[in-house]
Amino acid sequence: MNTMIREAIGVGETEVLALEDAKRQLGIDESEVVEFEVIQRAEKKKFGLFGGAPAKVKITLKAGPAETAEEFLGNVLKNMKLESVYINKKEIENGVEFDLEGEDVGFVIGRRGETLDALQYLTSLVANHADNSYFKVTVNTGDYREKREKTLEILGRKLAFKAIKTGRKTSLEPMNPYERRIIHTSVQKVNGAISWSEGENANRHVVIGPDPKFKRYSRNNNSGYNRGRGGRRPYNNNSVKNEVNPDRKPLNEGSLDGLYGRIDK
Structure with missing residues (x-):
């Protein structure tokens, strides 16, 4: 499985404006420093009338394991027709914790937590293919896992x-x-x-x-x-x-x- 990649091509009268446009498309703050590629430099019109072309800048972002895991988990819930369930993400050292909330969260837990365990297993697989080092993923809903452990x-x-x-x-x-x-x-x-x-x-x-x-x-x-x-x-x-x-x-x-x-x- 390949690492999930996000990219955008910005267009503007100058390279600076094209870069700002690409950042806006990716939801990146304009002040954030990113690597980019100039696909096309701006060309001025001849005599102010003919030719000319805008600048084009491409930004490519490789999503980290936390972002990759969150995107995968969201897509799975969507395919399960559980749009009412939303994800709360908490990043921890060398890992991430997802807490699921919503009206249909009972369907996410499943029989004795089997569905929840399956979601955690698959999400962990995806996250660990996005990074070379081990990345711990926990998928929980409320304090279900704590209650299950006590039981x-x-x-x-x-x-x-x-x-x-x-x-x-x-x-x-x-x-x-x-x-x-x-x-x-x-x-x-x-x-x-x-x-x-x-x-x-x-x-x-x-x-x-x-x-x-x-x-x-x-x-x-x-x-x-x-x-x-x-x-x-x-x-x-x-x-x-x-x-x-x-x-x-x-x-x-x-x-x-x-x-x-x-x-x-």
Whole structure:
């Protein structure tokens, strides 16, 4: 994919006036310094009556990754018949954040954010083909991604405690690498539970289960109770406490390239 290019040819009685005309066409301030090409120099009329020609100046602007991404995203929304959705752009260091607003913004989010993720992925591809260095692109609407992340954190922790209590594993729905990592991070902070990923490509999902290294306390365990009536439960050093361990490191889900990481060209 080629870098998006904007250009304009200005016409005027002199090269200076032609340059100003080209700047106006591109929406550039007249005081801004730009590179330009003189296509045709002004020629005066002979005897003030015959011949002569105006000056022509050409300005060519190569759009940066932020501008390229914004133009692409706007065209996609237009093709989706979502003209009511408008884009708020915020440039950050080595990246840009787009916040979408409007009446039909729900269509942009899609089922569990799938449409929003697809828009971000494609926009990131376009932006990173417009520049040689990595450029991070985030497409959000309101605080949807923040709410989604919080929901996944709570879900991961809840299912981790469930795995400890029941001794059974639970399979979640397929998720993208970023969301799977959120689940892994949440589960790994709970003592007695582990998580891993299964499946390939679009079917890859997280499974949460009890950690086999931790022994669960059971009434059926012969060492659990004294057989005599009124016996006291012995101290079990291997019993699991449902507590969060902030020191456990999250599972490495692998490269996040593709949706939220670097896009290889």
